[in-house]
Amino acid sequence: MNNSEQLNLLLIKLENLLLRQQGFESEIETLRNQVRQLQSGGAPIPAVQKPIEQKPLVVFPERNTPPSFANQNTPPPVIAPPTFAQPAQQPTFTNQFKRENLGKSSFEKFIGENLINKIGILILIIGVAIGANYAIENGMVSPLTRIILGYLVGAGLMGFAIKLKAKYESFSAVLLSGAIAIMYFITYAAFDFYKLIPQAMAFTLMVIFTSFTIVAAIKYNKQVIAHIGLVGAYAVPFLLSNGSGQAGVLFTYIAIINIGILILSFKKYWKPLFYASFGLTWIIFLAWRLDLPSDNNFFSLSLLFSTLFFFIFYITNLAYKVSKKEVFGLSDVVLLLLNSFIYYGIGYFILADNKHSVELLGLFTLANAVVHFVVAVIIYKRKLADRNLFYLILAMVITFITMAVPVQLDGGWVTIFWTVEAAVLFYLARVKNIAIYEKLSFPLIFLAFFSLAQDWLSYADYYGNVPIVKPILNVGFLTGCIFIASFIWMLKISSKETEKPAEWIWIRQILTYAIPSILVFVTYITFSIEIAKHFNNLFELTKINTTPNAKAEFANFVYNYNYEKLKTALIFIYTLFFVSALTILNLKKLRNNELALANVALNLLVIVAFLTFGLWNLSELRDAYKYADSSLSLNQSGYKEVVYFKNGAINIYIRYISIAFLGLLVWSFYKLSKSDLLKKWPKTAFDYIFYITLLWILSSELVNVVSLSYLEGSYKLGLSVLWGAFSLFLICIGLWKNKKHLRIGAIILFAITLIKLFIYDVSYLDTIAKTALFIFLGVLLLFISFLYNKYKHLIIENADAED
Structure with missing residues (x-):
């Protein structure tokens, strides 16, 4: 068309x-x-x-x-558009207040038809009260007569209101409300002032008045009648209170009122009425319950009526919308959530306040989830409401199940449950296209991660305060594996192209990066913790009491701290392998540009960490091998060295294992730098990284060999010779591969070597060493100059080509 x-x-x-x-x-x-x-x-x-x-x-x-x-x-056929007459100009808001229009304005109508009659009925009630008070003070009539006259005034006003209903419905409704209010207060006077009627009878009359109010509100279709009746009904228990403290009677009465409002809610959608009953009920209940001492005897009563109020308000909130199949608004959702969490908070407080019911907190939380699940099933099976309400209630089911786990359980089981729940919600959100589940999975993903981090912190103290835990065969490792598997599943789902949500797009953007980042981090930490557990167990097993005859609080224990250094070395080896594997995985399978940038950052970080802290730890292992851990023991001849532990050659071998894994990382880094994943990667960057790393390792190895040869004083001379030779090596590579940056780097390194020679080496070396060093470096400089002169044509040609 x-x-x-x-x-x-x-x-x-x-x-x-x-x-x-x-x-x-x-x-x-x-x-x-x-x-x-x-x-x-x-x-x-x-x-x-x-x-x-x-x-x-x-x-x-x-x-x-x-x-x-x-x-x-x-x-x-072409149909000519119809012509419409220009509408007459409507009077503006200011024109309504002109003298000629004032009689017809809605403002006058509001005062005449609505405001005056309400003020009048209020003045009438006050007049009745003043007259009754005057009659009481002056003894004009007997108490029984006063009460009868009060009821007659109320009945007369009610009859007059009913008579006027046909022609003046709004005016009649106000009169009827005033009559009901007079009935409430006259009943109060009959019970409290004169003791003419017992409490049970007063209670029955008030129930009748309340029921009549609800019926009248429906017949008149006027919310004001229900409001006046409701306020009076809630005030009655306090007006009729004789200090007996019968809480059961009070809450039974309030429940009857709320049931009346529940019945009314199937017919009328009067939100202010529901707000008033909801607020007053929970305020009264909380004010009573919080004022009780901890050793009260109202456990069953409190739980019974809080549950009854919860169900009444739950059904009341759903009744009209579900029966009319209307869409839930924001206020309805807020009330539904408030009612659920106020009840849960009250129930939790009641159970936690009783020492015999503390263990039922998890079951109580799960029972809340079951209630919401039953409602969700009923709505779904009978198609009673819109789809959003079903998902909202189902989200509450998931919320309470999520809360039940940490309330009842502890440790890794909480993390396992939250992780699996987050994965299932994420699957339903992406595969079944249910947007609200993605919103629910968002906090659960981070909640599970922080719960796992809290589990990790329980293994932070390794020195005698934590029992020995077998690596791999423990709940912590099982938790980590389930977490990793769940996040791999979510990552596969996330990698598939799905339709972007119309709202809350930022959640999907955050999860796109958060899920793989958390997965990589957790995978690394999970296995590194198992390595740490193994060496922590070995560390605890080396515990020796050097003062067996002393009391426990004065005992002295010795540990083999070599295992702490071995643990650090093995974690460095694992780290080198992990980042290498991650780089190779990206190169061979994933092919992700963002991950390639992360690979670069991780590789650089790990290389720097190994060249500093890693090599330092390896040097401490070397020293531990040379000088066994010992302690001093006092005997009759004085202090004597006592050796408690002997360290094996693994302290030396682990150095070369570490360097081999460093080579694996450098090789994977080289492959990454040559791939098309790094589009803006500088061509010379890897050369700097490689040759600096190589020089650092060679220098460290020189110090290691000199130390093992017990020639600690000669490493200064050796480093100068090594750096000079390495400079010559860089010059040769730079000329051969035509790499100007290597030649410049070699010159800078040679300059550093000369500075070290004149400032540091001269003051420490003897004459023969100085002579040999100066001759060696001089020959190197001359040879480098010879190479430059011999291959200067290559350098000039390359410069011209670059220009």
């Missing part, structure tokens, strides 16, 4: 609606004349009938009607 055809159809619809409106205006004018005639009591005023031009209604063709091939080429 083109634009002209659509415009014609819309104009036809508009013309039909205008015809119907003219008919409605005629009928309205007729009804107004009849009302005026009845009010004046005179002869009927003839209605002015405006002639209505009857135009045939345009009949639209049925949908999906196949086109007629005979008229397929006939152009559609």
